[in-house]
Amino acid sequence: MKDIILLGIESSCDETAAAVVVNGRKVLSNIIATQVKLHAEYGGVVPEIASRKHVESVIPVIDKAIKDAGITLNDVDAISVTYGPGLVGALLVGISAAKAIAFSLGKPLIGVNHIEGHIAANYISNSELEPPFICLVASGGHSHIVHVKGYRDFVVLGRTRDDAAGEAFDKIARVLGLGYPGGPAIEKNAVSGNPEAFSFPRVKFSDVPYDFSFSGLKTAVINTVHQFEQKRIPVPIADICASFQNAVVDVLVGNTLSAALDCNLEVVCIAGGVAANLSLRSRMERECRKNGISLYYPPVSLCTDNAAMIASTAYFYYVDKKWSANDLNALPGLKLEETAGIKDDVNKNA
């Protein structure tokens, strides 16, 4: 069988990324131009600034991805791009570039759901991994527990009812003056702290046992910080970071394990920026081992936003000839379970 070479483009938030991936699993190049420094001074992503920076970066990033892969654009079988969820202006930059390249080369265009991309990062780093499995997707914009039944078949078992896990890390880091993005800063400070120093809330829902809520935890942490500040006592940053991280990890691991056990699945994956957290990885590893479950996760570089995961996802659409029409639009609120339906509508060429 001929190798299928896909170009992936990702611009949903604050990374402009392009990658070349063969057969959904082998990465030939993976270029990421991050805007983190640009947004750090505002404490979070400013959508207008993100869009403008994507416009500047998108073509050089694509050029570099093609060059580093040692191919030309003509060698690519299809062009894939994130079309949601994400910031509408940011998404449109990647989509416009992808459409222009696909149209000018006469190659298929494949719109990819960013959340599916995070899940697919696991296929790149674990060549033997196949569905079915349970995947925890925890990033700055989403927290989901997904039953991955097939490469293009997903059932969302649980999701956050308020903040995403990464968003909670970012907000707490901001209150503690640790900067943006918050996850790595909190993880670093937590190393020297006591995870039992503060007993922060862990929310459980009886109706949907796999759902998350992090806003009560966030409020409890902020109240604790304010109490120290009001008493003019130095805030014990390391202990607060460690106790906060411990509460988030407890809930993420607990709900993921419950889902895997209830569905009788022996494989668990984690994905998204929060999956880079070493405390989450080691606790998940320990609990999976205890329950005879195999755990897979991508390297840190594939947990946070990248385009290799987009090209990997697109491969499974390409082989089923599920490609997108030229009027593909950005869908900022795209849900995981919506993708299949939307694909059938937009894939006029399929």
Ligand code: KG4
């Ligand atoms: O997947 P991602 O790059 O972008 C989105 O799709 O949102 O995730 C970014 C999020 C940020 O909220 C960041 O604080 C969090 O992932 N994050 C972490 C860590 N590294 C990144 N959270 C906890 N621990 C980390 N080491």
Ligand code: ZN
């Ligand atoms: Zn992401």
